[in-house]
Amino acid sequence: MKVIVTGGTGYIGSHTIVDLQENGFEVVCIDNLSRSKIYALEGIEKITGKRPKFYEIDLCDKDATLEVISEHSDAIGIIHFAALKSVYESVGNPLLYYANNLESLLNVLSAIAITGIPNFVFSSSCSVYGNTEQLPVTESTPTSKAESPYAHTKQMGEEIIQNIQKIASSKSILLRYFNPIGAHPSAEIGEIPIGKPDNLVPYITQSAIGKLGPITVYGNDYPTRDGSCIRDYIHVSDIAHAHTLALQYLLEGRNESNCPVFNLGTGNGVSVLEVIAAFEKTAQKKLDYKIGDRRPGDVVAIYADNQKAKSELNWNCKYTLDDSMLSAWKWELKMQQLNL
């Protein structure tokens, strides 16, 4: 069975392609390489022995998008990762995020309507919940005002898909990722930040290896147990496997609605300072950090109630925070060897 993966050379996309291929799916990968490196295909092949068919296409190009998806209209599904994803960057460059994330989504949805590809998996985000007092969040926790344009594009994306699904014969599934971290245990693939990373864990590993200076903790005056923000950090391979299970859930017709939503988090809230301590413990390396101002766009705390994904997708988290820290560090060391 063939699956089209957009954003497939990216961080979560590449890990999901590994999981799909290991579960017998044939994968077609589409990416414009604006925020990823072609190396990801080599890493995928090293792990699974199979290199996915690859098209370097910008999904904001409607004709090119329709052409490539029509070429593979026999696919049983499309998993749509391709999007810009930095909360911080989106605050400073909202138009880039609205144009890129919405245009590419609309072009993929148009291609699905024309080709009749039956299943669509949308890469959504816990950032759709905004700042909420109701923690842990369940899939029915009301979303509040998006704290960043990035989060807003994910809220709008979900609403667009839900409205289309009211009349479409296809099926969609919205997967709300919490904070993906870590790397494949083989250290053959992982996150390859382009330029200075905005995200905490790649910043930590680059600081630990000496590529960057001290880490800045963006605020320690939040109303949390240690004053720093709380997130639900989940191993990227656990998120990847959920995509395979989500496709199987749709293929087997187990979905109760034709646009179900699932939280993909561990259920544990962890603070920035606790992540730093976990890295120091597992990598046996002291980190240099300082306390700075709060970062615009950040929510105070967010972590998941993941019972629905556990029961309906038969999904479970395999990896711990320490596993994620160690795999992130192993991957940083590998990137140095590969000169990535």
Ligand code: WQD
């Ligand atoms: C986490 C915490 C920062 C860097 C991510 C993804 C987004 C979405 C949600 C999937 C915050 C603090 C960070 C640093 C710091 N995931 N921090 N110093 O903003 O939660 O968003 O998860 O869709 O796509 O980007 O992740 O890693 O940027 O920040 O103190 O140098 O770490 O303030 O509290 P975020 P992050």
